[in-house]
Amino acid sequence: MPIFEYETHLPFSREDVFDWYARPGALVRLHPPFAGRVIEEPSNGLQDGSESVLGINMPSLFGTTLAGLMDMAGSASSLPMRGYTKWRSRHTNFKPGHGFSDEMISGPAKSWRHDRSFEDDGAGMVLREKVTYELPLVDKLPAAAKKLVARQFEAELNRIFAYRARQSSDDLAFHQSHGRLASQQGQDSHHVPEAAPIKVVAVSGASGLIGRQICALLGGAGIEVRRMVRGGSVSSAAKPGEITWDPEAGTLDPESLRDVDAVIHLAGHPLASRFTEEHKQKVLDSRVEGTSLIATTLAHLEEADQRGRVLISSSAIGYYGATPADRALRSAILTEDSPAGTDFLAEVCKKWEESTAPAKEAGVRVGIVRTGIVQTPAGGALSQLLPLYTVGAGGPLGDKEWQSWISIDDIASLFVHLALNPHAEGPVNGVGPEPVTAKQYSKTLAAVMRRPSAIPVPAFGPKLVLGEQGAKEIVGADQQVTSVKAQSLGYAFRHHTLQEALEHVLGS
Known part of the structure; x- marks a missing residue:
């Protein structure tokens, strides 16, 4: 099966980054608006068995545009119209402070497993992500067509993961500036900004x-x-x-x-x-x-x-x-x-x-x-x-x-x-x-x-x-x-x- 890998280096501690991923709202902040929407946030954080539901747009700007058009048409007509596909996933392999995975239960892919490993990296940390996937119907295509589909699909994954990397860095910096990282909240009041109450x-x-x-x-x-x-x-x-x-x-x-x-x-x-x-x-x-x-x-x-x-x-x-x-x-x-x-x-x-x-x-x-x-x-x-x-x-x-x-x-x-x-x-x-x-x-x-x-x-x-x-x-x-x-x-x-x-x- 094809494997896609991505690394994100962040100038924050591994513990702070993992804690942020485990907090409510992380999925909403990480899911790109051009790729779809979060329909249901994880039912129990990152714990094994926790489930979430996404609305996945078709790839590229055409997919983003189609979803927007369907939303506008639905609002104007009050009909249940949507330009996205539902994707339900379940968390597995939860290792506090170090990693977790999610597996697709239902959705547009034939199979999908997303593994994340949080590792120390000098003064910061590195998030290593590996996606093992299968796309529907691709195995019936000629070899040249398979390569083209794989290249386009992984280009879309790169687009999504690059967004997530920027979003992670910006959000963590925002919380750090307000004394809201887990490590900061564990310090005494002299080290926490006055907004902390x-x-x-x-x-x-x-x-x-x-x-x-x-x-x-x-x-x-x-x-x-x-x-x-x-x-x-x-x-x-x-x-x-x-x-x-x-x-x-x-x-x-x-x-x-x-x-x-x-x-x-x-x-x-x-x-x-x-x-x-x-x-x-x-x-x-x-x-x-x-x-x-x-x-x-x-x-x-x-x-x-x-x-x-x-x-x-x-x-x-x-x-x-x-x-x-x-x-x-x-x-x-x-x-x-x-x-x-x-x-x-x-x-x-x-x-x-x-x-x-x-x-x-x-x-x-x-x-x-x-x-x-x-x-x-x-x-x-x-x-x-x-x-x-x-x-x-x-x-x-x-x-x-x-x-x-x-x-x-x-x-x-x-x-x-x-x-x-x-x-x-x-x-x-x-x-x-x-x-x-x-x-x-x-x-x-x-x-x-x-x-x-x-x-x-x-x-x-x-x-x-x-x-x-x-x-x-x-x-x-x-x-x-x-x-x-x-x-x-x-x-x-x-x-x-x-x-x-x-x-x-x-x-x-």
Whole structure:
């Protein structure tokens, strides 16, 4: 049977790396967004018998694009459509601190066994991985065709394993900077950063694009995560690790948050839809009602028991207005001190942020992340552009309009960083250090995908989907937003340039 081998050298101790692999969320952090999704995390960590389920895309950008198209079609039609194949695996050969394996139970391969060995390597460690596999139907092909299939398949494996190596290194460095590695948490308090007291974090919107990555990062930091899920009443039976709430009904049991150190609040009605009056009202109400409920609940808890609780709430760079015409001050660069704009999304963001006031007044540390254009093929703007670029029909959505982007890993990490940093308060722009123009974005994406970018997207396209107002405020936005405050608070960006971000999330 064919064997694929890969080595990853990491400047961390073997014990710390193995412990990180064993923590909740590791699989979510390691599985590339271009390769599919995690449907079920391991049922019992790395222990023998623990099972997980992945959704595996077809290889190459065509597979990534197909999965995205099926997701969009399913959302639009409410039909169970998917562009991936389920892959169920089971952990075996668990050796604490040294290795584990997983074997495919069901999936697209004929057989698959993945062995991992964690070994000391000077001041760091080396992870040696060996995959023994068989592909279906390949044995019936001519010898030349077999070699071609094997070469293409292992090129895809190299693409996936290279992503995992970068992700491992970046996540471990992030946790090390916050004193969250296993070896650091075993030291006395004089060696651990002042953020260490945070042990339990509740997350609303935990199943969303950003929320899943935030929960995984928190798990990797050794923090207990409690997911806030919508239920019919506060008395509804919640699963272990879940908090039931209903923002529309205004129900949230204060006891469910009593021992929570921080809340990361992301929940809100999806923005990307036609801007009808009904849709706009849902967008506004869901953000204001949910935020007010959490902020008020935390305020009452903090007034009764001053523990230094934390609320990190989501917002968006729509706060500043979509274009210079939607701003009272037409300064080129937008900072956290810039006033709110005058259009619909600016009004939403302003009221959204104001809804955190009860928590702040009660002594809760409140941080607000004004999120930019998140880059991931798993959803959002990039996933909607991929089909056009994949077939060579991509092009710019504008010309000189500024687009303030951020990678999925940086926005998730920034939320967690602000939760752990005791000096982080007030609004913080969740954007990368180097915004680009619409034309630059198109050229960069095309170069990363090795495709042309000569065909401008016609203006009527976004209007058909979002309506005239939605197209103007989302697709036609012109916002040059600075990330200086995030950096001044000690956040170290993983992806400084758009090219770095796209190459990582697309595995190019």
